[in-house]
Amino acid sequence: xxxxxxxxxxxxxxxxxxxxxxxxxxxxxxxxxxxxxxxxxxxxxxxxxxxxxxxxxxxxxxxxxxxxxxxxxxxxxxxxxxxxxxxxxxxxxxxxxxxxxxxxxxxxxxxxxxxxxxxxxxxxxxxxxxxxxxxxxxxxxxxxxxxxxxxxxxxxxxxxxxxxxxxxxxxxxxxxxxxxxxxxxxxxxxxxxxxxxxxxxxxxxxxxxxxxxxxxxxxxxxxxxxxxxxxxxxxxxxxxxxxxxxxxxxxxxxxxxxxxxxxxxxxxxxxxxxxxxxxxxxxxxxxxxxxxxxxxxxxxxxxxxxxxxxxxxxxxxxxxxxxxxxxxxxxxxxxxxxxxxxxxxxxxxxxxxxxxxxxxxxxxxxxxxxxxxxxxxxx
Numbered sequence: 351x352x353x354x355x356x357x358x359x360x361x362x363x364x365x366x367x368x369x370x371x372x373x374x375x376x377x378x379x380x381x382x383x384x385x386x387x388x389x390x391x392x393x394x395x396x397x398x399x400x401x402x403x404x405x406x407x408x409x410x411x412x413x414x415x416x417x418x419x420x421x422x423x424x425x426x427x428x429x430x431x432x433x434x435x436x437x438x439x440x441x442x443x444x445x446x447x448x449x450x451x452x453x454x455x456x457x458x459x460x461x462x463x464x465x466x467x468x469x470x471x472x473x474x475x476x477x478x479x480x481x482x483x484x485x486x487x488x489x490x491x492x493x494x495x496x497x498x499x500x501x502x503x504x505x506x507x508x509x510x511x512x513x514x515x516x517x518x519x520x521x522x523x524x525x526x527x528x529x530x531x532x533x534x535x536x537x538x539x540x541x542x543x544x545x546x547x548x549x550x551x552x553x554x555x556x557x558x559x560x561x562x563x564x565x566x567x568x569x570x571x572x573x574x575x576x577x578x579x580x581x582x583x584x585x586x587x588x589x590x591x592x593x594x595x596x597x598x599x600x601x602x603x604x605x606x607x608x609x610x611x612x613x614x615x616x617x618x619x620x621x622x623x624x625x626x627x628x629x630x631x632x633x634x635x636x637x638x639x640x641x642x643x644x645x646x647x648x649x650x651x652x653x654x655x656x657x658x659x660x661x662x663x664x665x666x667x668x669x670x671x672x673x674x675x676x677x678x679x680x681x682x683x684x685x686x687x688x689x690x691x692x693x694x695x696x697x698x699x700x701x702x703x704x705x706x707x708x709x710x711x712x713x714x715x716x717x718x719x720x721x722x723x724x725x726x727x728x729x
Contacts, residue, residue: 472525
C-alpha cells in the first residue's frame with residue numbers, strides 16, 4: 351500500500367509541527383509555502399513556493415496530494431470550493447472553514463445552533479458603533495474586522511465614537527461585540543474525523559499578553575468539573591454542527607457569573623494545544639494528521655497532572671542557542687520547541703513545555719526557560 355501524501359497550505363510553525371507528527375507514521379507531506387525560508391519549508395522535503403491566493407497555483411499544488419489541509423485560515427473560500435469540485439478532499443472543507451475565516455458568519459451560525467456568545471452585531475460606521483454601545487452598557491466596545499485578524503491584529507477596544515473610525519479603514523465589514531467582563535480565558539480543543547469520531551482534550555487556561563498568547567496551563571486550574579464538561583461538549587457540538595474535519599480550537603471567556611462564552615474559533619492546530627506535544631498521549635498535531643486522513647483518532651488524555659506551555663518571543667537577544675546549556679542543565683525535563691525563525695522583537699519563535707505534579711513548580715520552570723531564552727532572565 352502506498353502511504354498517502356498530505357498537502358499542507360501554509361509554511362508556518364503549525365505546518366512544521368504537523369509534519370513532525372506525521373513522520374513516525376510514514377506520512378509524506380507536500381508544502382505550499384510563501385518562501386523557501388518559512389518555518390516548515392526548512393524541514394519538509396517537497397516544497398512548492400507560491401501564492402495560496404492564486405487558484406491555478408493551488409490546483410497545480412494539489413496534484414499528487416491525497417488530501418489538502420492548512421496551517422492558517424486565509425485561503426479564499428471560493429478557491430477551496432473549486433478544489434472540491436475538482437475531486438480533491440479538502441479538510442476542513444470550505445463550508446466549515448468559512449466560520450473561522452469570517453467572524454460575522456461564525457457569530458450568525460453559533461447563534462443559530464444556540465451556542466452562547468458575547469452580544470454582537472455587524473456595524474456600518476462609527477455612528478452605528480455608538481448605537482450598538484447604547485443598546486448595552488455603553489462604551490468600551492470591541493470592534494473586529496470580520497476577516498484577516500489574528501494574534502490581536504484586526505481587533506480594537508474603543509472607548510468613544512472618535513476611536514471607532516480606524517477599523518472601518520480596512521475596507522471590510524466590522525463586527526461590534528460587548529467587552530466581556532471575564533475572569534479568565536479558556537480554550538477547548540477537539541478533533542473530529544470525516545466519519546464522525548471525535549476526541550476532546552482537557553480544557554486549558556490561556557493567558558494573553560498584549561493580545562498574544564503567553565502561557566497555557568493544562569488543565570485549567572480550579573475549573574469546576576461541570577463547567578469543564580460543558581465547555582468540552584460545546585466544542586464537540588460546534589465541530590459536529592459546522593462539519594469540521596481536523597483540529598478545532600474554541601477560545602472561551604469564563605465570566606464572573608459562571609458562564610462560558612465563545613470568543614473565537616480556529617480550524618487547525620492551535621497555540622492553546624501546543625502543550626499536547628509533551629503533555630498528552632496523542633498530540634493535537636498527530637490527531638490532526640489522523641483526522642484529515644480518516645484514521646482512528648488517538649487518546650487525548652494528559653500524561654501528567656499539570657503541563658504548562660510558555661511561548662518564546664523574540665527580544666533583543668538573538669542568539670537563543672547559546673542559552674540551551676543553561677536551560678537544559680537547569681531542567682533536564684524541559685522540552686524546547688523552536689520554529690527556525692529569525693528573532694524579531696515580539697515575534698513567536700518557539701515555545702517550551704514543562705510538566706509535573708506541582709503547578710507552581712511547573713509554571714516557574716516554564717517561565718524561567720522562556721525568559722532565559724529570550725534574554726529577559728540572565729541567571
